[in-house]
Amino acid sequence: MGTGRRGLIATAVAVVCAVTVLAAPGTAFAAPEPPAPTASAAPTPVPAPGKDLEAVRERLDRLYRAAARATDEYNAAEEKADKQSEEVVKLARKIVEGKERLRQLTARAGAAAAAQYRAGGLPPEAHLVLSDDPQDFLDGAGRVRQGHHATKGLLGELSRTQQDLEQYAKDASAQWKKLEAGRKAKAAAQKKIEKQIAQAEQLESQLQEEEQERLAELEKEAAKKAQTAWLDSGVLSEISAKASAQGRKAVAYATAQIGKPYQWGAEGPKSYDCSGLTSQAWISAGRGIPRTSQEQWKRLRHIDIADMRPGDLVIYFGDASHVGMYIGDGSIVHAPRPGRDITVAGAGTMPILGVVRPDAD
Known part of the structure; x- marks a missing residue:
């Protein structure tokens, strides 16, 4: 969130506080103080990896997937x-705007009340007797009746404006509570992410250099095995659809980010998480899509794998916690996980939940 938006929100909250005091006595807003910095929670101890590198690889995969869900x-x-x-x-x-309108209406109502007071000293019969021109009096009486109607309408508008202000204050209070709840949910998710990543990094740090190299080889072997099995199913022979014009733009954007680091919560331009990359790629193509991989899976049109075309999004794992963009020839571009860079990978290297199309219409 930029500093401009923060300033606008701060101003908004100050206004809401002031009006709430006027509209609903005894109720006021209090903008929460920014959370005090806290030390990162110590990562949960993990057993020494020993020589079972396959078990280490699987544990790392679970930790990073948990971090992806929290992201x-x-x-x-x-x-x-x-x-x-x-x-x-x-x-x-x-x-x-309502306060200004209320101020104007109050001023007009006060002026109308003063005018009625000045004209109301004698009964109408006395004004008729004392008038030099009875017709002028009758004309004036008509204007007085019109003034009464106008004043009644003015008071009604004044009451409605006051009610509107009270409702706006209640709505603002409810929105502020939601904003606070969202801030807490965000902080809780951040704590989860940091915990899972810290555990994974601690586990990796226990490996000797040759073990780290072997672990990298095991990851490549596992990915290759999964991709080979996917290709052996014959699925690639069925995929022949061409990218749409918007799809080509989205692919061009995503592939231009190759080599940039993964960073959870990031949407570019220097780093991305998996759904940050796909959502920004499609925004660059002129199509706004949901920010998270789970919402992309829920809200975008589902496509059969055989009908997949470049620009479509491949959603992974049963919880839709990862997403990549199909770029053709059985490959995706994606932001893998913390510690890795945006790269091209086989579309079948992870369990595919399904495929969605941002420009399905």
């Missing part, structure tokens, strides 16, 4: 917080 939680909470912040700002603007 989706973090990104979803951040997206909600952004929307709630926008709602608070909109409500603050309505409150400012």
Whole structure:
């Protein structure tokens, strides 16, 4: 979130506080203080890896997948917080406009009341007797009746404006509570991410250099085995669809990021997480899509693998915790995990949940 938005939100909250005091006595907002920095929780101790590098590889995979799930939680909470912040700002603007309208109406009502007071000293019969021109009096009486109607309408509008302000204040209070809940959810997800990554890094740090090299080989072998099995199914022979114009733009953007580091919660331009890469690639192609891999799976149109075309998104694992972009020839471009760079990989190197198409219409 940029500093401009933070300033706007701070201003909005200040306005909401002021109006709430006027509209609902005894109720006020208090902008939460930023959370105090806390030391990172110590990672849970893990057993020494010994020589069972395959078990280490599997454990690392579980840890990084858990971090990926927590990253989706973090990104979803951040997206909600952004929307709630926008709602608070909109409500603050309505409150400012409502206060100005209330001030104008109050001034007009006061002027009307003063005018009626000045004209109301004698009964109408006395005004008629004292008037030099009865017709002028009758014309004036008509204008007085019109003034009464106008004043009644003015008071009604004044009451409605006051009610609107009270409702805006209640709505702003509810949105602020949601914003606070989102902030807590985001912080909890961040703690999960950091814990899983810390455990994985600790586990990797226990390996000797030759063990790390062998572990890398095991990862490559596992990926190759999975990709070979996927290709041997004959699926690639069925995939022949060409990319759409927008799909080509999305692929061009995603492949241009190859070599940049993975960073959880990042949306570029220097680093990305898996769904940050795919969502930004499609934004660059003129199509906004959900921010997280789980929402991409839920909300985008599902496509049969045989109908897959470059630009489509391949969703992985049963919990939809990872996503890559299909670029053709059985390959994807994706941001793998912490400690790795954006790269090209076989589309079948991970368990495929399904395929979705951002520009299905």
